[in-house]
Structures are given as C-alpha cells and as structure tokens.
Amino acid sequence: MNNDSTRRRFLQVTTGGLVVSSALTSPDTRVAGATEKVKRVTSGTGDVLRTTGVLSDDGKAIFESERPIPVVGKSDVLICGAGPAGIAAALAAARAGASVQLIEVAGCLGGIWTVGLLTKILDAGNKRGIMMELLKKFTARGSQVAVDSNGTVYDPEVAKLVLEEVCIEAGVKIRLHTRAVGAVLNDDQRLVAVLTESKSGREAWLAERFIDCSGDGDLAAHAGCQFEVGTGSECVCQPMSMLALLTGLDPDQVRPWIRETGSTAKKRLLELMEKHGINPSYRAPTLRHLHSNIFSLMTNHEYGVSAFDADAITAATLRARREIHEIVQGLQRVGGPWKNITVVATAEQIGIREGRRVRGRYTLTASDLASGLSHKQAVCKATFPIDVHALNNTGNKEINREFKTDGMQPYDIPYPALVAADVDGLLMAGRCISGDFIAHSSYRVTGNAVPMGEAAGLAAALSIKQRVMPHKLTWMAPAP
Numbered sequence: 001m002n003n004d005s006t007r008r009r010f011l012q013v014t015t016g017g018l019v020v021s022s023a024l025t026s027p028d029t030r031v032a033g034a035t036e037k038v039k040r041v042t043s044g045t046g047d048v049l050r051t052t053g054v055l056s057d058d059g060k061a062i063f064e065s066e067r068p069i070p071v072v073g074k075s076d077v078l079i080c081g082a083g084p085a086g087i088a089a090a091l092a093a094a095r096a097g098a099s100v101q102l103i104e105v106a107g108c109l110g111g112i113w114t115v116g117l118l119t120k121i122l123d124a125g126n127k128r129g130i131m132m133e134l135l136k137k138f139t140a141r142g143s144q145v146a147v148d149s150n151g152t153v154y155d156p157e158v159a160k161l162v163l164e165e166v167c168i169e170a171g172v173k174i175r176l177h178t179r180a181v182g183a184v185l186n187d188d189q190r191l192v193a194v195l196t197e198s199k200s201g202r203e204a205w206l207a208e209r210f211i212d213c214s215g216d217g218d219l220a221a222h223a224g225c226q227f228e229v230g231t232g233s234e235c236v237c238q239p240m241s242m243l244a245l246l247t248g249l250d251p252d253q254v255r256p257w258i259r260e261t262g263s264t265a266k267k268r269l270l271e272l273m274e275k276h277g278i279n280p281s282y283r284a285p286t287l288r289h290l291h292s293n294i295f296s297l298m299t300n301h302e303y304g305v306s307a308f309d310a311d312a313i314t315a316a317t318l319r320a321r322r323e324i325h326e327i328v329q330g331l332q333r334v335g336g337p338w339k340n341i342t343v344v345a346t347a348e349q350i351g352i353r354e355g356r357r358v359r360g361r362y363t364l365t366a367s368d369l370a371s372g373l374s375h376k377q378a379v380c381k382a383t384f385p386i387d388v389h390a391l392n393n394t395g396n397k398e399i400n401r402e403f404k405t406d407g408m409q410p411y412d413i414p415y416p417a418l419v420a421a422d423v424d425g426l427l428m429a430g431r432c433i434s435g436d437f438i439a440h441s442s443y444r445v446t447g448n449a450v451p452m453g454e455a456a457g458l459a460a461a462l463s464i465k466q467r468v469m470p471h472k473l474t475w476m477a478p479a480p
C-alpha cells in the first residue's frame, strides 16, 4: 500500500494459542458501579442471558470476562456478506462441491441490490457466468422495463426472491440477521473461525476458507489485515446515497426524465427541480423506470461520512430519508405528470460507496486502468469508467473531474487482488478487494462484484481440493 499512515490494525489479544480479534460489540450491559461485576438478566421466557465484565477504573471501558462461545457451524467455505459478490461466491463454491455457509446481517440476500434498492447493474454487458444467469432470471421473473435493459434495470423485490431461490437450490446454508464481529486465527496466521452476534447470541463458525464479501472489509479487518480507506491519510470518502422506490407516475408522461431514455435525462430532471425551488444534494438526480408504474430515484449525497462511524451513518440516514420525502413532496407541488408521485419505500440501508480496501497480493492502481492491465490470472474485464462522486458539496458535480485520468482502458481484475496478503485462508470479493482509491471508483460496480465473487468462490473450493492456500492455487479464471 502506498501510504503507511493509513494502515490500521485491530487490537489483537492472544488466548490459548489462538489470536482473537474482535470489534467491541458486547451485548447491552447495565453498569452497577466501578469495578463491579456487570450482569444482564432477561426474564419472561425462561432463558437467562448473562454477561459478566469489569468496568475500568476510569469508567471508559468494560472488560468482558472470558466465556465459551458455542461453535454452531462448520463448512468448507464461509462467506461474510450476501451482496452481489457474496451471492456469486456462495453459488460458485457450492456448485464446485464445497459446503457453504453464507452469513448476512440484513434480513434478505442481495446487499445494495435489495437492502439498498439499487435497481441498476453497471458493467454487466460483457460478463457471462453467474452475472448473465442472474440477469436472465431477473428478466424472466418480470423484472423488465419499458426501455429494454437486458435485465440490468431490475426490481429489488424480484431480486430478493431470485437470489434466495438460487442459493437454496445450490445447497448454500443461509444465516440472515447475523453480523460477523470477530475472527480467530491459528498460530500460522490462518483464519480458522468467525465470531458472530445475532438474536441467538455470540456464536462461532469454523471453515476451511473464508471470503470477505462484506463490502466494508469487516471480516478482513477483524482478522487483522491491513487496509486503506478513502484518498489517503484521512477518510475523504465518496459520498453515501440513499435510494428510493416511487410510484404514481405515468411512464409515458415522464419519459423525458427517465435515465434510460438518454444521458440528458438527469440534467432535465435537475432543471425541473431547480425551476421549482427543489435543490437535491445529488446534482444528477436519476429516475429509473422498473416496470408497470414502479420507479426508482437517486437524488441524495451524504458527504464525508465514515462507513465505520455508526453515529455518523445514523445521522446521514435520517437526513437522507427526510430529503427524499421533501423532494417527492416538492415534485407533487409541480403538478402535471408529477402530482401523484409517491414514495413506496426508502432503502433500509443507505448506500455506502466506500469502505475498506483490504491489502491483497496484488493492488490494482490508477496506472493499471490507464494502461488497460492485462493479467494472466484475470477474473474479469472491467470497462466501467473512473467514477468519483463529489467528495464535498463544493461544486457538487456528478463526477469529480479532478480524479478523471485520460485514456482509461478496459482492464483485467487480477485474481491475486482477491487474496488477502496478511492472513491465510481469506479471500475478498466486491468493493473490498485490493485497489487504490481511483481503481476502486471503477471496479466497485456490481457487474464486476459478481464475477469477482464467482472467482473467489471457485478459488476457495478448488484450493481445498488442491490442499493449498488460495495464493498457491494453480488456477486461472476464465476471463469473460
């Protein structure tokens, strides 16, 4: 990595030959007094949940007591995060014969595709494999639009169902509502277990191989991998955006403002908004038509919010949701074709463009994009341009031209960028792979996340069969 100052490590505590690292996500506790044992007891069901710990003298931390954590799962491959990358990883590993455990914190599969209400898959056109399979399935299940997008504009609700069906059919074990909060390494720096928190309490899951598809690189960070965030020494990240589904519009009447009808549609929508005193925080408001009279809208930017600051994300979420409703109310006042516009749903999860970029055995850089990298272990060919949204509301342009580099060529995403450099047995796929700020702004889109997941899942399964760690795998992904 280029900048040592951006490297961070989670606290690691050695216990009984294993290195355990854990985010401080202990259950809710009631503090009875300094240095006093802390207990939490639930009543009513007969179950008793009890956590003990010691409050530090300065009152700023609680030291949890050692406690046994039940091992509840054992699989060949464990995947953390069920977004586009995680789904593809799970399918590929399962279809290659591995037993697969998929762990997801949300209440459905799909990540940004579903929980984030994305509705558009970019850079999918040149992909085959699981990406094409899913597009066909989305289309076949009614996720079709007036302007034919070959399934790349899809209905998130259709996606939820399709993803569950394909994973169940492939034999993937799914655990929803469960967050990875820790990692266990053996003495050889090999990841051997993941710790989770859920309504079932704190649990441990063993596996031969792990794939971090959490988008934010949570599992890799818990395992002690080095990573980068944003542009460099401080977290100057791409903005977050909340998306929404809308109804109450006639597709024929609002056609000029629908993104799929042409690149000027966004400008036209902004002009309409500004003319009526609506000033969206994202200056390239994007209206998509999904099918019937269901639409999606992206018109929000939340600047400078760290993906690792729950208070900041909470504040951004509340602001963004309020802004969407205010904008829709403003459009209702425009009248005409807009008078019945209504919010169907805002995303439960605000869209996070940037989390950790975990250090891998290859780091994709801006110069790889400029030269159109060709790599013998190519996972896929990325063609999506460098796309850095405004980093603050000064100017507030759609794309931050400051970061545009001339002559970006289609480039290969190399398999070693998916293999963790600091820990064995761990792969990454999706937006948390190894790359610099500029490269990430291109490869992060979901038409690339899916083939990355497919390659990581296959590599995990093959590396078990070949009895080698993923970085020693004698395997080359067929580049679509």
Ligand SMILES: Cc1cc2nc3c(=O)[nH]c(=O)nc-3n(C[C@H](O)[C@H](O)[C@H](O)COP(=O)(O)OP(=O)(O)OC[C@H]3O[C@@H](n4cnc5c(N)ncnc54)[C@H](O)[C@@H]3O)c2cc1C
Residues within 6 Å of the ligand: 080, 081, 082, 083, 084, 085, 086, 103, 104, 105, 106, 110, 111, 112, 113, 115, 118, 120, 121, 122, 123, 178, 179, 180, 181, 213, 214, 215, 216, 218, 219, 240, 241, 242, 350, 351, 352, 353, 429, 430, 431, 432, 444, 445, 446, 447, 449
């Ligand atoms: C606002 C916005 C607009 C975008 N527009 C487009 C677009 O139009 N088209 C496009 O293709 N791409 C777009 N992108 C980029 C793209 O969506 C992301 O880069 C994409 O999400 C990458 O997929 P992923 O699977 O790596 O991550 P995600 O979709 O973020 O999936 C990660 C999954 O991991 C889960 N998870 C996270 N942490 C944990 C944990 N600790 N334990 C268990 N589960 C966990 C999450 O709940 C989630 O389901 C956009 C992104 C944003 C934010």
